[in-house]
Amino acid sequence: MNSLRPRVIPCLQxxxxxxxxxxxxxxxxxLGDPVNAVKLFNDLECDELIVVDIRATLEGREPDYDLxxxxxxxxxxxxxxxxxxxxxxxxxxxxxxxxxxxxxxSAAADGKLISAAAAVFGSQSIVVSVDVRxxxxxxxxxxxxxxxxxxxxxxxxxxLQMESSGAGELFVQSIDLEGARSGYDxxxxxxxGASVNIPVIGCGGAGSLDDIxxxxxxxxxxxxxxxxxxxxxxxxxxxxxxxxxxxxxxxxVDARTGPIP
Amino acid sequence: xxxxxxxxxxxxxxxxxxxxxxxxRIEAEVVSNPKSLSNARRLxxxxxxxxxxCMHALHTSGLRASVLDFAGTQRPMLGICxxxxxxxxxxxxxxxxGLGLIRAHTRRFPDADGxxxxxxxxxxxxxxxxxxxxxxxxxxxxxxxxxxxxxVICESSANSxxxxxxGEDFSAAIVHGNVAGVQFHPEKxxxxxxxxxxxxxxx
Numbered sequence: 143m144n145s146l147r148p149r150v151i152p153c154l155q156x157x158x159x160x161x162x163x164x165x166x167x168x169x170x171x172x173l174g175d176p177v178n179a180v181k182l183f184n185d186l187e188c189d190e191l192i193v194v195d196i197r198a199t200l201e202g203r204e205p206d207y208d209l210x211x212x213x214x215x216x217x218x219x220x221x222x223x224x225x226x227x228x229x230x231x232x233x234x235x236x237x238x239x240x241x242x243x244x245x246x247x248s249a250a251a252d253g254k255l256i257s258a259a260a261a262v263f264g265s266q267s268i269v270v271s272v273d274v275r276x277x278x279x280x281x282x283x284x285x286x287x288x289x290x291x292x293x294x295x296x297x298x299x300x301x302l303q304m305e306s307s308g309a310g311e312l313f314v315q316s317i318d319l320e321g322a323r324s325g326y327d328x329x330x331x332x333x334x335g336a337s338v339n340i341p342v343i344g345c346g347g348a349g350s351l352d353d354i355x356x357x358x359x360x361x362x363x364x365x366x367x368x369x370x371x372x373x374x375x376x377x378x379x380x381x382x383x384x385x386x387x388x389x390x391x392x393x394x395v396d397a398r399t400g401p402i403p
Numbered sequence: 404x405x406x407x408x409x410x411x412x413x414x415x416x417x418x419x420x421x422x423x424x425x426x427x428r429i430e431a432e433v434v435s436n437p438k439s440l441s442n443a444r445r446l447x448x449x450x451x452x453x454x455x456x457c458m459h460a461l462h463t464s465g466l467r468a469s470v471l472d473f474a475g476t477q478r479p480m481l482g483i484c485x486x487x488x489x490x491x492x493x494x495x496x497x498x499x500x501g502l503g504l505i506r507a508h509t510r511r512f513p514d515a516d517g518x519x520x521x522x523x524x525x526x527x528x529x530x531x532x533x534x535x536x537x538x539x540x541x542x543x544x545x546x547x548x549x550x551x552x553x554x555v556i557c558e559s560s561a562n563s564x565x566x567x568x569x570g571e572d573f574s575a576a577i578v579h580g581n582v583a584g585v586q587f588h589p590e591k592x593x594x595x596x597x598x599x600x601x602x603x604x605x606x
Contacts (some may be wrong), residue, residue, distance in 0.1 A: 146524035146569075187593045189525060190548075215422050220548055220591050240418030242550075242591060264452035266521055266550050310521075341523060364523070 147395055148358050149189040149365035150386060152372040153345055154179055157197045159209065163373055164196065165321030167273075167289035173373055173381040177209070181216040183372075186385040190220040192245065192313070192343075192367060198226025199248045200288050205232060207239065214240035222269055224313075233259050237267060245313055247271035248286040251293060253307035260308025269343075270309040272297055274330055275317045282330055289317050297330065298337045305338045312338065313367065316346035321370050323349025326357045335362025343367050351390060358399050366394075405432035406604045408443035412464035414457050415449030415486065419590040420600075427597060429604045437469040445603065446473050448584075450485030454509065454553070455497030457485050467502075474504050479606045480582045481537075487577065487584025488555060496553050505579040507557040518570040521552040528565040528575040528587070535564055536606040537576065537583060537599060545595040547575070547587035555586060 155162045156176040163171045173179070176193065183191050193213055198205060205226050214221060223236055224245025233244045243266075249255050250270045260268050273285045274297050284293045284300045293300070301312055314334050316327040324347055331344045341364035344357050348368035357366050375382035386394070407424060409417050411433045424431035434440045448470065450457045461467045474480055482490045491501045494509035501509070512520050525546045530538040554573035557563045564583060567575035576585045589596035 146522070146526060149524055184593075214418060215425070218423060218426065218591065218593050218596060220550075220588075237416075238418055240416065240422050242416070242419070242588075262452075266523070267451070339519070341519070364519070 147391070148363065150354065150391060150394070151190045151192055151343060151365050151367040152183050152188055152385065153192040153194065153367045153369045154373070155194050155196045155369060157195060158206070161373070162196065163321065163369055167317050167320060171374075171379065177212045177216060179373070179383055180213045180221075182383040183385060184217050184219065186383070188219060188385050190222070190365070191217060192222040192224065194223075194245065195225025196288055200290065205236060207235060210236060210241060211239050224269075224271060228255065230255070230258050230262060233263060233267075237263060243267050243269050243311070245269045245271050247273065248291070250304060250309075251286055253303055256304060256307040256309050260310065265308050265310030265340075268309055269311045269313050270304040271313045271315065272300060272304070272334070273315050273317055274327075282333075285317060298333050301334045301338050305340050309340060311341045311343060311364075313343045313345060319347030322347050323370055325349065325353045326366070328357065328360050331357060332360050332362045335360070341365065345369075351386060351394060355394050355396070358394055359396075361399070404444065405430045407431040407445045407447060408434045408440065409447045409449060410440065410466060410470060411435040412457075412461045412466050414460045415451055416483075416588075416590060417449060419588075420447060420449060420483070423590045423597060423600055424604070427601050427604070429601070435464070435466070437466060440466060440469045441472060443473065443478070445479040445606070446470070446481070447603075448480065448482040448486040448489060450483065450487075450489055452485065453496060454485060454488055454494040455499045457489055458497070458499035458501070461489070471502060471504075474502075474582050477581045479603065481603050482584035483590070484551060484586060484588060487586055488553060490577065490582060490584045491555055494553055504582045505557070505562050505577050505584070506559065507555050507562060507574065507577055509553050509555050511553055513570060515570045521550055522554070522569045523550045524548070526567050526569065526587075528567045530565045530576075531560070531563050532578065535578065537564065537578075537602050539602050540598050541595060541602075545598075547589065547592040547595055549587045551586060555584075
């Protein structure tokens with residue numbers, strides 16, 4: 143076969159020892175212990191996992207290496223860490239703990255860290271986060287610093303720059319749809335997916351398996367990520383860790399699924 | 404004494420591998436000097452990133468000769484990902500010679516329509532030597548996590564322990580006597596990887 147089944151990736155947010163879930167990058171809801179959540183997703187045999195310290199950059203903090211080590215010791219699948227990463231030395235330390243991929247957002251913008259890190263560790267370990275907000279006029283723009291700084295750059299141009307700098311994957315997230323459970327921003331994913339040759343992970347807006355199925359049918363992504371859908375349950379938003387069973391994962395790909403990048 | 408020793412030459416996912424052996428309650432150690440390496444019961448050679456960078460790092464660490472000596476002892480040895488590619492004669496990714504312990508070539512994936520590189524994600528493998536100790540308990544319903552842009556082609560199919568298909572068939576695992584390698588990441592492949600590392604620690 144020429145393509146692999148696209149991956150389904152839970153994305154966990156945390157600050158300190160608290161597992162959180164935000165909506166539109168705001169309104170953090172406390173959900174419990176992030177290490178336990180990693181363990182539960184490991185038991186559910188998820189394809190891959192992303193954990194993000196959503197305040198590290200804003201608070202000017204170093205990554206919490208002890209906590210990252212606890213995540214790594216519970217994760218026997220590929221694990222990506224993001225949050226406050228701005229140097230090659232930090233990346234070296236995080237990878238040596240047992241993390242496969244480092245997600246870089248705010249420090250990626252000028253491309254220098256990405257090219258330096260890709261040269262040392264290989265592109266496969268460097269994921270660039272592309273957080274996107276829509277203007278009132280419907281134009282997409284890339285934001286950094288947990289959605290507090292507008293770069294004013296259009297996502298496709300930004301994605302191409304990151305690809306040429308050496309990024310191995312792009313984590314493309316719609317800030318407007320985060321937590322909305324109304325489906326992915328398919329035009330955004332299609333626009334970026336059609337422009338770059340590296341794998342794109344789509345995130346923001348998933349509320350059901352059908353939303354993931356729609357994203358895979360677009361043929362623009364190599365993976366679907368979701369937070370809310372895998373950590374909250376029902377309209378009262380009760381914390382509940384869940385992940386599709388193997389037969390449900392298989393059902394996400396059908397005859398109408400596009401060519402998977 | 405540790406059941407498994409993991410070569411630390413500065414590049415590689417020793418943290419992940421140690422985590423998995425801890426989960427298995429199998430004693431594993433990281434070795435970075437020739438003496439402890441030569442005393443190992445079983446040796447694992449990790450590798451990640453660029454082929455030349457790994458070969459150069461192994462050389463400058465002063466461990467290259469010890470690894471070759473170990474391969475000659477008949478004690479079990481396992482290369483992982485680029486660590487498996489290092490067992491071959493060479494790689495198209497770079498210019499440095501491989502260890503040449505298995506007569507195989509590391510080549511770029513062919514440029515084929517719709518074939519995205521790297522091969523990244525979960526895939527199944529076909530064990531060509533089903534009764535090999537490494538394959539125990541993995542013959543059906545197993546899957547492994549791959550991430551690589553170069554793949555190994557054996558000169559003789561007798562050295563191909565398992566095959567995988569991506570665009571075309573390639574060797575997902577290779578073997579020659581006591582020396583074996585796997586292209587996928589057992590340390591990141593859930594219970595299937597646990598089974599494989601457990602098999603290795605018992606081999």
